[in-house]
Amino acid sequence: MNNITVSAPGKLMLLGEHAVVYGRPCLVTAVDQRMSVTIELTDQPIFELEAPEVQITNYKKQITNLGTGNIPKGAQFVELAVKNYLTSLRGAERRSNLSGIKVSTKSEFSSQFGFGSSSASTVCVIAALSKLTNQSLSNKELFDLSYKTVLDIQGKGSGFDVAAAIFGGTLHYITGGKLIEPVNIPSLPLIIGYTGVKADTVTLVNQVSDLAQKYPEIVEDIYDQILLLVEIAKVGLEKNHLEEVGQVMNINQGLLSALGVSSDKLETMIYAARNAGAYGAKLSGAGGGDCMIALAPPSKISAVKKAIEKAGGQILEVETNAEGVRIEP
């Protein structure tokens, strides 16, 4: 075998963002919009990348130069994933299996949505290379190498998106993969509204970290309150008490707003959803833009979607609980 296609799902944070970076749990669900990566082993010792959705075409580099020089943003995760994978191989394995590597990525969703396209492509690259080189990585090994790659580039992050891409479903998660526990629930009737604004996760995480430096006790208390909300929501989801889950989503939104990561547009869409009968609504992910999510009773779903659109949002139709990383036929 000298080529393979692997796909992984995008994700949506349900509750617990930001606090999860500081050791509290979060709830994340994988969505059925997938990133797929095809890898071909080639004869020349060259790394090639085609990632048109992030404006990377005909990108080439000597394998020995991976990770060096000025790497365009759209190429960083794939290039570093290849480099980290090759470094993880012992010398003999590296020489016997590999010469050049050609990577092509394809996404069912825009990298603007905040669905975690970078983490999903990182996971796909490492999973694909391990298959092509007959190294059987456990999911935990795949997680550790992918998370290392994300940290090499971003410096910060909990890795919840890496876990969602690998394991799929809905997860109860603690930073660094200290806890990766499936939450056994059916697909959620989640309503997703895209703000049209791209958020920069690292900037927002740094902003919250600055706030925590200035008001350490207050921010730590907020994280602890978020932890409690995540635990209530987990039980609520397992019991299908969506009204209660909606209520704790609203409280979580208030705390995220206190951390300074909400925005006018997010608030407008969130209030529109609540006023149209949603049980609850909140931002999802880093904040500042990207998406908001809402839960509503079946009779109100259509009205909530219309209200979000009227507030300037775009409804994204996705299924939650999607399957984790897989080899495509």
Ligand code: MEV
């Ligand atoms: C970003 O989608 C979610 C954050 O909690 C960062 C992270 O968990 O890596 C803000």
